[in-house]
Every structure is written in C-alpha cells, then in structure tokens.
Amino acid sequence: MSKKGIRTLFEDMTGAKVRLSPQLRARYGGDIAFGKAKGRPYIFNNFVSTLDGIVSFQIPGRSSGGTISGFNADDQFVMGLLRSLSDAVVIGSGTLNDGSSTAFVPAVICPRYKKEYDALRKRLGKPREPMNVILTASGNVSLDKPIFRYPNLKTLILTTDRGMKRLKERYGKALNVTEVRSVGNTRSVAPRKAAQILYRKYGVKLLLHEGGPTVFGEYLKAGIVDEMFLTLSPQVAGRTRGKPRLGFAGQTIFSPDSAPWYTLKGAKQAGSHLFLRYVRA
Numbered sequence: 001m002s003k004k005g006i007r008t009l010f011e012d013m014t015g016a017k018v019r020l021s022p023q024l025r026a027r028y029g030g031d032i033a034f035g036k037a038k039g040r041p042y043i044f045n046n047f048v049s050t051l052d053g054i055v056s057f058q059i060p061g062r063s064s065g066g067t068i069s070g071f072n073a074d075d076q077f078v079m080g081l082l083r084s085l086s087d088a089v090v091i092g093s094g095t096l097n098d099g100s101s102t103a104f105v106p107a108v109i110c111p112r113y114k115k116e117y118d119a120l121r122k123r124l125g126k127p128r129e130p131m132n133v134i135l136t137a138s139g140n141v142s143l144d145k146p147i148f149r150y151p152n153l154k155t156l157i158l159t160t161d162r163g164m165k166r167l168k169e170r171y172g173k174a175l176n177v178t179e180v181r182s183v184g185n186t187r188s189v190a191p192r193k194a195a196q197i198l199y200r201k202y203g204v205k206l207l208l209h210e211g212g213p214t215v216f217g218e219y220l221k222a223g224i225v226d227e228m229f230l231t232l233s234p235q236v237a238g239r240t241r242g243k244p245r246l247g248f249a250g251q252t253i254f255s256p257d258s259a260p261w262y263t264l265k266g267a268k269q270a271g272s273h274l275f276l277r278y279v280r281a
C-alpha cells in the first residue's frame with residue numbers, strides 16, 4: 001500500500017453521490033458518485049492494465065489481474081469498494097476457471113476493510129454480498145469451485161439452452177447449489193439480454209463488470225458500458241503474434257468510425273499506480 005494512500009487528482013462528482021464512512025473516504029480520497037441508466041442496470045467495469053494495455057499474462061497460475069497490478073493493495077482496496085457498492089458482479093467462465101479468486105465479493109479481495117464494506121452495504125440496504133453472475137455459452141463451469149459454497153453469496157449462471165443441457169447432464173440435482181437460467185436456443189448470452197434479465201428479474205441497478213476481456217469486449221460492442229474504472233499499473237508485458245495477450249476489449253475490434261469514446265471522470269494516484277475513471281461520451 002502506498003504510504004500516502006490514494007490521492008485524488010481530479011474527480012467529477014456528477015451523479016448520485018454515495019457518502020462513504022470516514023475510514024473508506026480517507027482511504028479512497030473522497031466520496032464516490034454514479035450515474036443511472038434507463039430500463040437496465042448502470043454498467044461499469046474495473047480492469048487493471050499494464051502500460052502497454054495488457055490485462056492478463058495468460059500464463060497458468062499467473063494470469064489474473066493481481067499479477068498485472070503487482071498485487072497492489074490500493075488496487076485491491078478500490079476493487080473491494082466497487083464490489084461493495086454493486087448489486088451484482090458479472091464475469092465470464094474464463095475468469096472463473098482461471099481460479100484466481102474464490103468469490104467476487106469485497107472481503108475476498110481486500111479482507112482488511114471487511115467491516116467497513118459490510119457496514120456500507122448494510123447502510124445502502126443491499127444484501128450481505130453482491131450476487132455473482134457467471135456467463136457461459138457452453139456450460140463450461142465446474143460446480144467444484146469455491147464460489148458455489150461461499151457463505152451468504154447468491155450465484156447465477158446465465159447460459160444458453162446448450163449450456164443448460166450440458167450442466168444438467170453433468171450435475172443433475174447437484175446443480176441446485178446455484179441458480180441457472182437459460183436465455184434460450186442462442187449461440188451465446190447477448191449483453192443486452194443479460195442486462196435486461198438482471199434488471200427485471202433480479203433488481204440489479206448497479207452492475208460491476210469484472211470481465212474478462214472476451215466477455216467485456218462484447219459489452220463494449222453492445223454499447224452498454226456506461227463507465228470504466230481502469231488502474232494503470234507501471235509495468236510492461238509485451239506481446240508477439242504467437243502470444244497475442246489481450247487488452248481489456250479482448251478480441252473485439254472497432255473501426256475508427258465505430259470506436260466508442262469515453263470522457264475522463266476521475267484520476268487518482270497511489271505511488272506509481274494511476275486509478276482512472278471514464279464515462280461514456
């Protein structure tokens with residue numbers, strides 16, 4: 001952790017302001033505010049990237065965001081804070097299967113602030129943990145993962161008919177450790193469809209997208225990423241044609257005419273890490 005804590009260089013506080021406790025405010029360098037979306041959740045992400053735009057080394061056991069941030073305590077604090085403000089955290093099966101996190105809840109990433117995060121959720125009238133939503137088209141999710149046994153955590157697997165069939169065949173009744181919902185006989189779970197289900201059926205108003213890049217790129221393409229939290233970590237990962245390490249947009253590409261633009265909403269600094277925040281232009 002940086003000795004001086006997180007320093008706010010610039011922050012636009014437009015939106016619904018959340019007053020943080022004195023401890024959280026002191027650590028974060030201020031309060032926090034979010035906008036609202038109409039008829040769907042307000043969607044924001046949280047990625048950590050190297051200076052050359054890479055979000056995973058894609059080396060087994062060393063592919064998570066932690067390796068990118070250098071397991072930076074300030075980044076982990078921000079991740080915990082953003083999780084504690086969310087109604088749900090969505091990830092793809094790739095991020096779940098890489099096994100770097102037991103559950104996508106505040107205290108797993110930053111146990112030191114557990115009491116503060118819990119108190120914040122209680123004050124905001126939210127359940128103990130944000131629901132964890134796993135996206136899989138093929139049903140490639142193992143129920144042996146600790147996420148399905150984490151206390152007080154509601155999990156939802158959003159999948160297709162094909163994925164549901166595979167999960168049912170593999171697990172039968174054991175599937176009731178989690179909720180599973182199919183969006184129908186489609187190739188994958190379309191981002192707007194997922195957002196609609198989470199909003200209408202589960203009351204999700206603030207949705208934290210923790211990727212990974214494959215899934216997140218699809219949400220960018222669908223034009224429903226309202227905000228991006230991006231931690232810039234001061235290291236360089238490099239890439240070659242044979243090792244096309246991913247940026248946060250994954251395999252999604254845009255043309256100069258279709259590329260989404262974002263406006264800087266905040267910039268914070270702790271040591272040599274930058275905590276940037278962008279809102280859709």
Ligand SMILES: NC(=O)c1ccc[n+]([C@@H]2O[C@H](COP(=O)([O-])OP(=O)(O)OC[C@H]3O[C@@H](n4cnc5c(N)ncnc54)[C@H](OP(=O)(O)O)[C@@H]3O)[C@@H](O)[C@H]2O)c1
Pocket residue numbers: 046047048049054055056058063064065066068091092093094095096098100135136137138139140141158159188189190191210211212213214215216218250
């Ligand atoms: N640096 C960071 O901040 C950060 C953040 C997040 C993740 N990561 C890292 O990035 C790596 C994971 O990358 P990734 O891109 O493979 O992970 P991912 O996006 O979490 O998962 C990709 C998988 O999700 C499923 N999927 C994709 N689109 C879907 C859709 N529309 N509907 C339903 N299912 C869909 C597909 O698998 P199936 O259909 O076969 O299940 C796909 O292979 C991990 O190592 C992770 O730790 C880094």
